[in-house]
Amino acid sequence: MLAEFLAELDQLSCDALTAFQSAGDVAALEAARIEFLGMKSGRLKSAQKGLGAVDKADKPKAGQRFNQLKQQIEAALEAAQARLDSGAGAVTDGPCFDPTLPGIRPRLGHLHPLTQTIEELKDLMGRLGFSVVDGPEVEDEWHNFEALNIPLEHPARNPLDNFYLATAQRLGCAKPQAVGTGPQAAEEKELLLRSQTSTVQIRVMEKTPPPVRIISLGRVYRPDDADATHYPMFHQIEGLLVDRGITMADLKSVLRLFASSFFQDDVHIRFRPSFFPFTEPSVEVDMSWQGRWIEMGGAGMVDPNVFRAVGYDPEEYTGFAFGLGVERVCMRRHNVTDIREFYKNDVRFLEQFT
Ligand code: PHE
Numbered sequence: 001m002l003a004e005f006l007a008e009l010d011q012l013s014c015d016a017l018t019a020f021q022s023a024g025d026v027a028a029l030e031a032a033r034i035e036f037l038g039m040k041s042g043r044l045k046s047a048q049k050g051l052g053a054v055d056k057a058d059k060p061k062a063g064q065r066f067n068q069l070k071q072q073i074e075a076a077l078e079a080a081q082a083r084l085d086s087g088a089g090a091v092t093d094g095p096c097f098d099p100t101l102p103g104i105r106p107r108l109g110h111l112h113p114l115t116q117t118i119e120e121l122k123d124l125m126g127r128l129g130f131s132v133v134d135g136p137e138v139e140d141e142w143h144n145f146e147a148l149n150i151p152l153e154h155p156a157r158n159p160l161d162n163f164y165l166a167t168a169q170r171l172g173c174a175k176p177q178a179v180g181t182g183p184q185a186a187e188e189k190e191l192l193l194r195s196q197t198s199t200v201q202i203r204v205m206e207k208t209p210p211p212v213r214i215i216s217l218g219r220v221y222r223p224d225d226a227d228a229t230h231y232p233m234f235h236q237i238e239g240l241l242v243d244r245g246i247t248m249a250d251l252k253s254v255l256r257l258f259a260s261s262f263f264q265d266d267v268h269i270r271f272r273p274s275f276f277p278f279t280e281p282s283v284e285v286d287m288s289w290q291g292r293w294i295e296m297g298g299a300g301m302v303d304p305n306v307f308r309a310v311g312y313d314p315e316e317y318t319g320f321a322f323g324l325g326v327e328r329v330c331m332r333r334h335n336v337t338d339i340r341e342f343y344k345n346d347v348r349f350l351e352q353f354t
Pocket of ligand 1: 196298324
């Protein structure tokens with residue numbers, strides 16, 4: 001309200017100065033006086049009414065500006081009278097501009113908290129030598145599943161757990177195609193919104209010979225009901241390092257360095273045995289933070305089958321991969337308790353992350 005009120009006063013000031021300066025005779029000046037300073041319906045009078053709508057806390061500031069404007073307009077009237085008395089005509093040169101007036105301060109925005117987190121994660125991993133790569137959000141089954149060692153009968157491929165796109169085949173307009181293996185066959189198959197950023201591992205390794213040291217960040221999609229910790233769309237960061245002689249110890253060191261720098265605290269990492277089709281062994285990663293163990297995400301050593309799918313020799317190379325939820329990391333950092341806050345676009349929430 002304050003910003004609007006001040007903007008209105010600025011406009012009024014500009015209009016009044018122009019009117020008084022361009023008044024070429026007594027009648028025109030009188031008309032301008034009535035328009036701006038008229039006791040009953042002058043514009044200054046009606047602007048004064050707007051003061052009532054300004055928040056209580058902003059009233060002193062608004063009132064001060066109003067008084068300043070009133071004095072300025074009265075001074076402009078006097079100056080115009082003196083000018084006409086001295087026989088000079090209208091002042092026509094120069095726009096109405098009073099450099100002594102306070103300016104209108106634009107309201108500056110800032111990056112969304114998730115974008116801030118993503119930028120920070122990129123920066124941290126960049127310092128550890130990982131470069132950032134991007135991948136498509138609409139994926140084929142080869143990159144989202146098969147090359148990641150997730151076979152057709154795996155429950156993760158259940159249509160109810162994924163956002164498949166309605167292809168002609170699915171809509172019954174085309175003959176179903178034989179399910180094959182390998183990238184060629186995958187091209188004929190169905191598309192879905194990627195359910196994990198691990199897809200990018202495959203895309204990178206298909207194109208680049210080892211060594212590889214990348215991270216990928218972006219949106220992933222799963223048909224979960226929205227609650228305080230779930231949302232059908234969220235963000236993941238995926239890391240992949242492949243070289244000769246890479247071990248779980250490297251994975252642990254990288255994750256510990258990464259978490260310690262992000263939380264600016266000496267963070268410890270704990271591995272719990274787990275299972276992911278594309279890593280072997282697989283672990284859940286927890287970190288100790290503020291005296292508690294907190295889940296960070298999944299990780300493991302890249303499964304030899306994944307290397308075979310992309311044409312790497314599993315006898316020569318080893319590597320690790322990890323995947324973390326960006327929302328989770330951001331929520332921990334800022335003590336946000338409901339993931340849905342991130343997507344509501346409510347400035348009262350977003351403004352807290354300047
Ligand atoms: N992609 C896994 C998930 O979405 C996380 C993960 C990434 C696990 C890399 C191991 C290695 O749950």
